Amino acid sequence: MSLSKLARELDDLELSRMFGDDFLLTGEKTEDELSAVFTVADALRKLRMDGVSTRIFDSGIAVSLFRDNSTRTRFSYASACNLLGLAVSDLDEGKSQAAHGETVRETANMISFMAEVCGIRDDMFIGRGNSYMRAVSEALDLGFAEGTLEQRPAVVNLQCDIDHPTQTMADMNYIIQEFGGVQNLKGKKIAMTWAYSPSYGKPLSVPQGVAGLMTRFGMEVALAYPQGYEVMPDVIDTALENARSSGGKFYATSSMEEAFSGADIVYPKSWAPFASMKTRSKLYEDGDFEGIKRLEKEMLAQNALHKDWECNRAIMDATKDGKALYLHCLPADISGVSCEQGEVSAEIFNQYRTSLYKQASCKPYIIAAMIFLAKVKDPSGALMQLARSGNPRALFK
């Protein structure tokens, strides 16, 4: 699609609330706002592929706060910020005085004097990650309102206990491309299913985020997991509600086969039971490390009961023409490769590898689009102006 067509698409959307706002949960965004993220992501990609600079900042800091390990989201965030002209500054809590009696409010202000964006990953404890982001967000509102901060950095959720918006929006961006437009996703079936992993405690943010997001586009979302692997209760309500509004469908099932049956897209991925994660968070809070060890052993034993939840040729054959699109947020536990038995057979993984990497390639653009929309008042005009100026991203290319 041409850049001017993408820009015109933005003109038809109601985006006034995005300027200056955070991106914390997809559920808080309107359909127009979600569409805008996809469109701006596509436009930024187009400009970059055409060799045009999308640097909208001459200077400015992008705070990067990761409370959990990360490769792809960390690099996606760094790439997105760099694409817009921002310099990443890591808040390494181990090297900072953040622990020494500082409040969230104080830290949020102290790191933001010249920050335009504040990317946070905090997905380890139930009830904590998203709350922390909201506390930062409120602190920034206050700091800006009282004149401490000269600009209001946008908070971007790089994964929390509830949602993983940069992941699911990138996933959505990818399937829109693959299916030739969002309109073609109406009625398509996606199986978001649990899968066996020999490690425990994988975050719930992806299945929760997928259930909440994909139901908004008229898709049929089947959420499948063995009994005991329930996600946050709210997620189910929201997904049902979304499906009702969008003309889609949502249901939970304990049969992987049922979910895969006739599916256009499958997203099999391990996660930990919400209830166990809540217990685990509580044990950490109490400092009960014996209890944690015991719980983790139980969780592993529980996982081991469901080794048959693997995505392999046999179950893929149940999907639409046996050719459903296979998604994963990576890294995957691949049977016989990264573990003895895992989420997916090597055959299936290899078959979809290129596709999986392309899925991942959407994330930097999605993050850049989220920042762009929070920072630019007239995104359509801005994109056109970038295209017109045509400053090269790289000389001599």
Added chain:
Amino acid sequence: MSLSKLARELDDLELSRMFGDDFLLTGEKTEDELSAVFTVADALRKLRMDGVSTRIFDSGIAVSLFRDNSTRTRFSYASACNLLGLAVSDLDEGKSQAAHGETVRETANMISFMAEVCGIRDDMFIGRGNSYMRAVSEALDLGFAEGTLEQRPAVVNLQCDIDHPTQTMADMNYIIQEFGGVQNLKGKKIAMTWAYSPSYGKPLSVPQGVAGLMTRFGMEVALAYPQGYEVMPDVIDTALENARSSGGKFYATSSMEEAFSGADIVYPKSWAPFASMKTRSKLYEDGDFEGIKRLEKEMLAQNALHKDWECNRAIMDATKDGKALYLHCLPADISGVSCEQGEVSAEIFNQYRTSLYKQASCKPYIIAAMIFLAKVKDPSGALMQLARSGNPRALFK
């Protein structure tokens, strides 16, 4: 104040020694040079708030060496460097070969081939931090003189055992703003006082730096601490001398009440006794970790004798109209919030929180101004040219 007025102010100052020079101690700088830092800081802030780029470097490295934890100084330094167009490169001594038989002279040269500035925090050991910075500075002089380095990076002291110039200059920048100009500070009383903290070994750089700096502007500086919490002896001599020259006043007292009485500004903050810190540094050198444990226990016990040194409503009532400006370099030990009993009551801290954050917001600009003045021969002309070119810091804002 308009940018051209700020630029004209610079024209009246004798700044020839600043170009190419370090910023290691405020005591080494003339009144003109200190004034220039405040003026350039204000000018850079004005330009940034007007949306004008202050990027004076297209490329260039800013070395960042922190030998102690830091949140706000680290982000202030990163922000300042980014504002001028420099990319921060951390010298993480744990990941480098610096420890493996390299001399200071060698390391200083090796990291500086394309460095414009070298920011160093080294405040842990008495007699070491500032000496280290001077050794780096001499190595850079030599490296530049002998043609190893194509440019001479400016060393900026981000806190040492003697002084904390970026902090105290930011403090001064803030109170100049609050009192409507440096001329209004003449005769104003500032109480730089010790305060109780449940932790030991806090650096002396702030009280020492405040005593040395604030006495140069005709202020009345009362330095208060319990017996036994003496600072570096030289500081007292310098402060007395400064006060004499500037028409100000300086005295030390062991009464927090006396210091607060009628004060326009109060700066209550814990620090460790200079003598104990010297002993501690010696014990570290000797590797006497038993001795250190014993000493730290003694220091905590000594602190505990002075829990009444808290900044609260009662003692604030003794200040000018009960409304003195409360300063702190943050993070503060807040009674009932970050500790059971600390440097300041929650009531007072909350009352001044916005003010404290604004005080902190001066630091990035002060650091940027120090670098600017070390790197630009005609700062007044340069500021005017930046304003005239009017390159936007951020497109579409």
Added chain:
Amino acid sequence: MSLSKLARELDDLELSRMFGDDFLLTGEKTEDELSAVFTVADALRKLRMDGVSTRIFDSGIAVSLFRDNSTRTRFSYASACNLLGLAVSDLDEGKSQAAHGETVRETANMISFMAEVCGIRDDMFIGRGNSYMRAVSEALDLGFAEGTLEQRPAVVNLQCDIDHPTQTMADMNYIIQEFGGVQNLKGKKIAMTWAYSPSYGKPLSVPQGVAGLMTRFGMEVALAYPQGYEVMPDVIDTALENARSSGGKFYATSSMEEAFSGADIVYPKSWAPFASMKTRSKLYEDGDFEGIKRLEKEMLAQNALHKDWECNRAIMDATKDGKALYLHCLPADISGVSCEQGEVSAEIFNQYRTSLYKQASCKPYIIAAMIFLAKVKDPSGALMQLARSGNPRALFK
């Protein structure tokens, strides 16, 4: 030499294979390609010293992956990338999920969506470092071919088990300057010798790299080491072959004196025996930590038999007029300074210190030149265009 002369030199070289290619081993590059790196390094230095911006990227990521400690190479890489306009993003494997079941292929793609270059140091294990780089390189080829990556990042070897091309090319760049042109190196003798160090396990990449590179310029290369300190067998064959082709000379000797005798250049530096390093790598693989301890003890004892392999005044007197150029990749083990007895006497080290630092100063430019040649199709035209545009690297200088 003028910039246009440097540019014209490039025009006479066959460089078509460099565009889009990696720099993994000097042995894989033609004489023309090596010459081009020196010429572009000189041109970039000239432009920078003339105050001209060499920023060819407006945005873009430079991945930095160090699996071993580093000061000078890390800063050289960061400086080189910054000089060209790229932002360094560290892949810290400890903070990433790289270990959790990810393949090299996956990681290589995940970090490269917006990367232009990928600098890797991996020198710890025999048979691993260079192979790892090749695996990354192949993954990037595939990723680019299948459309996952929009650009193909160039892999730059920042030291591996076989070679240290950025070091030896910088060394070569330096001696070309010192001897007034590459043509003057014909027939010059360089002694690449082992030297005693109280530490074990120093990499072989420098002696191996020097033997392979310096023999290509018609130099006489004497590789000297005590019996038992053999390097990779291939290196000897290659060096002999190179010498034959270039009209130079190569021989190995177990006499430091013989190597130094009449030498124009000496490069005495400790390394570990290839055979021991291979054993050590195997022990690591097997997790045999007792075996490693035992081996390291043996290696230290073996070293201690050769304390007389020190570069000092006496042996320097055997060189050409007693005035050979002394090289070292730094940091050196300096007798009586960084250790009791080491690779070089303090007298000799001090005599050559400035020269050593200048040698080191070539590395950032060499790395920048390697990246430049991989990224710019018409390097000669690009350099001339940079010169003509004359954008300042720093305003107000």
